[in-house]
Amino acid sequence: MIKLLPTKHLLLISGISALLAIVLIALPDEETIDNNLISLEANFEVIDQSQLMLQDLQKLTPKSSTIPLTTFSPNNTNSTYDIPAPDALVKKSSPATFKEQSVEVKSGDSLSKLLANEGISAQDIYKVSLADKKQKTLLQMRPGQTINFTTNEASGELTQLTLILNRLDSVTFERNDDKFNRTEASRTPEVVQAYKEAEINNSLFVDGLRSGIDQPLLIELANIFGWDIDFALDIRKGDSLSMLYEEKYLDGEKIGHGNIIAAQFINNGRTYQAIRYQTEKGANYYTPDGLAMRKAFIRTPVDFTRISSKFNPNRLHPIFKTSRPHRGVDYAAASGTPVKAAGDGKISFAGKQNGYGNVVIIDHGKGYQTLYAHLKGFSKGTKRGARVQQGNIIAYVGQTGWATGPHLHYEFRINGTHKNPVTVKLPNDDPMPKNDLKNYLPYAKQVVATLSNSHSPSFAQKLASLKE
Incomplete structure (x- = not known):
């Protein structure tokens, strides 16, 4: 006699059978799998990092140093991630900053002293001086002039230097790689x-x-x-x-x-x-x-204080107390005062001459001749045969010969005739x-x-x- 299964067991067997039937129906066969393969194609592009623009890198740079953790979702296919730019690249791409300064040249200052006090390297000072080697403008700086200079704040290098000579003129030295170029500027x-x-x-x-x-x-x-x-x-x-x-x-x-x-x-x-x-x-x-x-002639060849004796054909001589003509003009001046050539000409005499003491005589051509007497001494180059131009210093005021005080005795002759130097009509x-x-x-x-x-x-x- 067949023994019947309990009701619970029968229900369990029925459920398992139904589940197996559903699984067998739902699973596809091998042909179906082969015909439903999904084709994926990926295109990759090689990018040179040096071609990246700074703004593109900055867009990829995270806003904070920590990246928040997010829950991964299989359905979130649009997620993006920021890639930080290298610090060295960002620093290299940043624009350089420059510092402008100005110093006034004072007595005893030199270029090296001024710039060294402002932190400029000896190498840069040398390079600037090298650019001015021929002109030597920087060696001839005068108190009161101004130096404007610019340095790179990051490297400390001198990039430009300008010496203001006066209100109109200046000299600029501008850096070009490892040397400086010199230029002059003048305002009109x-x-x-x-x-x-x-x-x-x-x-x-x-x-x-x-x-x-x-x-x-x-x-x-x-x-x-x-x-x-x-x-x-x-x-x-x-x-x-x-x-x-x-x-x-x-x-x-x-x-x-x-x-x-x-x-x-x-x-x-x-x-x-x-x-x-x-x-x-x-x-x-x-x-x-x-x-x-x-x-053609200077009226007065010396800077004088007064006329001590005028031109006078009947003058009473101050030493001999006799009537002797005074054929020139005596200009009182301090001993050593420069005496100038009255006009262009050639020295015909330079030496001692009786009571005149030290004397210079110049022939000017066309019958004109001038004489300078009682001189302390002669200037360099004053000698017989030397040519002089109007205004050249030929000697110095003295008291040689028959003279009672330091003065210049000056005579003006035309064709051997003495003329009054103060009133004679001078040729153009x-x-x-x-x-x-x-x-x-x-x-x-x-x-x-x-x-x-x-x-x-x-x-x-x-x-x-x-x-x-």
Whole structure:
């Protein structure tokens, strides 16, 4: 007799049978598997890291030094990860920073001393000096000048140095790899025409300065008219002067003056005019008619304090107390004061001569001759046969020979005849070439008109009274 299984066992067997049936139905056969393979294709591109742009690296750089852990999800197929850029690459790509500094040159300073105090290496100082080896501008720095320089903050290297010579000129040394290149720069100031006038009641310099005329301009004015006017002896109260000249401006600020364009001087009732003009021989001053203001001779060949003895054919000699002609002028001056050649010429005598003591005689040609006596000594090169130019120092004031005090005895001779050096009419210098004169005359007329239109009413009235 067959023994029946319990009900629980029958239910368990039925469930297992049903599960196996489901599994057999759900599993595909081998052919189906082969026909449902998924094809994947990946393309890889090799990228050169050096071609990466900095901004691309920065996009990949994590915002914090720690990467948060995230739960991996099989379905999260779009996850991305940041890759940090190497520190060395970021540092190398950063722009360099520079530091600009400035120092003033003081007495006793040198380039090496100034730059070494500012932390510049000896190698960089040497390289800059090497670029200036020929010109030696850096060796000739003067107190008050300024040095501007720039350094690389990261490396400390000197990259640029500029020496400011003055308001207009500078020299710059700029680094190029391992050496420096030298360049010069000059700024051009704005030149403006200006006008000044003055009336003399004391002296040229006192009244000129009081009228706002700079001292260098007054010195230039005295040089222009110095062949016609002795500013130590000829000046009279009420004399007047006027001038057109150049003023220089930089960035709206006056930095100095240029040349005197034209000038006029009223001396003891006589009027003198001078106009500056450039020729092939250089710039000189001429009268409105084209005659040179420069004369063949200087009126006074020494800076003196007073005339101790005038030209006098019947003078009483101070030592012998007899009537002896004084054929020259005695200019009292301190012993050792330089004596200048009155004009171009050739020394015909240099030595001792009776009561004149040490003497120099110069032949100027065309019958002109000058003599200088009682000299302390001769300058280097002063000897017979030597050629001299107007203004050259030939000797020094002394008291040799028959002299009661230090002074220069000066004689002026024309064809052997003694003339009064103070009043003799001096010959003009070489005339202006004809080709230049043709262009000069209309220019001079225009300049004279500009000068006249600039006169004050009182100055114009004084000129008008002299013409009456």
